[in-house]
Structures are given as C-alpha cells and as structure tokens.
C-alpha cells in the first residue's frame with residue numbers, strides 16, 4: 134500500500150535569522166572604532182557570540198541586549214592583550230578575519246576553535262599575512278589552529294588569492310588598514326563583498342575595481358549605528374522547503390539580496406521555482422527585500438564557475454531541491470565545500486544516499502538524479518555531522534515524510550537558533 138501521509142503545507146510570513154556575515158563585520162568594525170556603536174537586529178548565533186567574546190577579552194564593552202548589540206570601545210589604541218586563549222568555536226569567519234585584524238595590532242594573541250575549526254585550512258590567510266610581516270605560528274607550520282599571532286609593523290602587499298574567498302580577501306584588507314602603504318587583493322571570482330561595502334560606512338575608504346580591492350593603511354574606524362538584514366543563507370532552507378512541499382506559499386521578510394549572495398535565487402528560478410521579490414530597498418548600503426515563494430515543479434540544475442561563490446553555503450539546501458527536480462543536477466567547481474565545517478560534499482551525499490537517492494561524487498562537486506514523484510522512505514535517521522547547514526538541509530526531508538529524524542540538530546545555533554521553531558510555525562500556517 135502506498136504511503137499517502139503528508140505533513141502540512143507551509144504557509145505564512147517569517148523574518149529569517151539575521152545575516153551572520155554582516156553581523157560579524159559590524160561587531161568587528163564597531164569594536165575598532167572609538168566610541169559607541171549600536172548594531173540593530175544582529176544575529177546572536179554561536180559564531181557571532183565568538184566574535185563578541187574576542188573583543189570583550191581585549192577590553193571592549195560589548196553588551197547583548199534585546200535585538201541589539203551595544204558596543205562601547207576604547208578604539209584601536211585602547212585594545213589590550215587578551216589574558217587567555219581566544220576560542221573562536223565553530224566560526225571560520227571569526228578566525229580568518231580576526232587573523233587579519235590581530236596581525237595589524239601590536240598585541241600577542243593565541244587562538245583556537247572547536248574540533249571542526251581545528252581541521253580547517255588557515256594557510257590561505259597565514260601565508261599572505263606573513264608576507265605582510267605578521268609573526269604567526271601555528272600547528273603543522275601554521276596550516277591549522279591553534280595559532281599564535283604577534284601583530285604590528287605590517288607592510289602592504291599586492292596579493293592574488295588562488296581561491297575566491299571573502300574570508301581571505303577580508304583578512305588581508307583588514308590587515309592592510311593597519312599596514313604601511315597600500316594593500317591590493319584580487320581573487321579569481323568575486324566573493325561576497327560585505328567588507329568592501331561596510332568599511333566606507335565605518336569611515337574606512339576602499340577602492341574596488343572588478344575582482345580587485347585596495348586599501349591604504351593608517352585609516353581610522355568611526356563608530357556607527359548599523360541595521361542587519363535577514364540572511365539569504367538562512368532564507369535558502371525556506372526557499373527550498375516551500376518549493377518542494379506541495380501547497381506551500383511563504384513570505385520571507387527583510388532578506389538581504391546583495392548580488393554577491395543571490396546565486397540561490399538565480400538557480401532556483403532557473404529550476405522553475407516560483408519566487409517573487411517585493412518591496413526592494415537599500416538598508417545601510419545593503420539591498421534588502423521581501424521574498425514570496427510558492428510551491429512549483431522543479432527541473433534539474435547546473436551549478437559551476439563564477440556562480441559557485443555566490444551560493445557556496447546554499448549548496449547543501451539546493452541538493453534537497455535537486456532530489457525532487459526532474460533530471461540530473463550537477464554541481465562542479467565547488468571544491469571549497471570540502472573545507473567548510475565538514476566536507477560538505479561527503480556529508481550532503483551521505484544523507485541523500487541514506488534516503489536512497491542516486492548520487493555521484495566528484496572531486497569538486499556531485500550529481501543528483503532527481504524525481505518529482507520521489508517517495509521518501511520513512512523511518513530513516515539522518516545526521517547533521519555537527520554541521521549546521523547539513524543539519525538544516527537534512528531536516529527539510531522530515532517535512533515530507535514521517536519518521537525522518539536528524540541527529541545532532543543542536544548545532545543549528547551556530548547560524549539559526551530558532552530554525553525548527555520557524556518551520557513549525559509555518560506548518561501551523563501562522564504569521565509571526
């Protein structure tokens with residue numbers, strides 16, 4: 134007998150979690166400016182709290198109040214050496230951007246992270262920072278955390294990054310603000326540009342020409358009040374959920390649609406998703422809108438080349454959509470997935486295979502053969518593998534079949550503390 138059980142369609146309006154990348158940068162830039170800065174609607178996920186704690190340890194007054202972070206900083210010249218090791222938890226962005234900042238400050242710092250972060254490659258920032266004069270040491274010659282930094286006395290460099298990485302670009306631009314001369318960073322494809330957009334807002338001039346960013350040393354940060362939009366990376370789970378659960382229509386309010394981040398919208402639209410952008414506006418230099426998404430049949434996707442950095446964190450969620458799309462979807466040029474919180478090629482495919490989906494693994498991506506009539510098996514346990522984006526992606530399958538359980542969902546607090554609560558709310562058809 135076929136299983137006709139269906140969980141309820143998703144209906145209603147939610148404001149997804151605030152943007153993690155923008156919140157990190159707002160905490161950092163505010164802490165480097167002398168005086169008071171207020172960050173409204175920040176993400177208070179575990180990763181951002183790691184960034185807050187780093188500056189608290191260096192003498193900045195960082196207060197987390199209701200839906201705001203209030204920062205009173207003595208400014209760059211008043212920062213002091215942390216008395217203990219800085220623990221950046223699970224956060225690659227905190228680590229790489231702070232490596233840039235700490236390299237510029239005349240302080241000694243020791244940094245580490247959790248079991249996942251301690252496996253992630255750091256040489257991509259440590260090597261060019263050493264070229265600028267930073268004295269950085271670390272496990273395995275500086276390839277891995279823990280690492281120590283004795284900062285100050287930097288010289289600007291011209292550096293072409295072999296990877297399209299906003300974390301590499303940002304680390305070097307931030308170090309460049311404290312260096313003599315000019316620092317020029319270019320990358321093979323354009324990665325997210327929040328650092329370049331936000332620095333001028335905080336009083337630091339940068340020059341952007343195509344894939345190259347330059348900054349002149351010796352500039353000062355100014356305190357500012359900043360409002361953080363919703364995170365398109367968090368919206369991605371709901372875009373996919375509403376597309377694949379029949380009968381759904383969901384509005385995601387106040388989502389950031391910076392063009393360096395909107396690959397997920399482009400690919401879903403190419404797949405046939407019914408997506409409408411409403412009320413487009415600019416908030417603190419970042420484009421923002423409300424997104425209305427309605428269930429629609431999907432076709433296979435091809436993701437490769439310059440598109441990849443524009444949706445790198447959304448690929449695990451898109452892989453869920455691919456399972457229900459007609460035809461074979463292919464992801465290429467996405468080797469960076471292997472060095473995230475987990476190897477996201479391996480962990481994404483492990484969950485798909487556990488459900489009986491036909492997949493192929495490539496060195497730099499994967500293929501998924503989808504089926505619009507795919508009947509998920511019930512009674513399957515999937516795993517987050519300790520990776521927030523893998524956990525949230527896997528959880529989407531539980532919307533379509535009973536008894537699909539995802540182990541280790543507690544890690545979603547890294548980027549989306551109320552993820553399951555929001556999904557349950559949409560299943561009840563309620564607005565916030």
Ligand SMILES: O=C(O)C1=C[C@@H](OP(=O)(O)O)[C@@H](O)[C@H](O)C1
Nearest residue numbers: 154226297298299300301445446
């Ligand atoms: O700069 C940022 O805020 C981020 C950059 C990306 O990493 P890479 O720079 O390693 O591509 C992304 O995956 C991460 O979630 C956040």
Ligand SMILES: C=C(OP(=O)(O)O)C(=O)O
Nearest residue numbers: 223224225226446473522
């Ligand atoms: C890769 C991610 O973050 P980070 O690199 O900051 O750990 C992510 O949030 O998907």
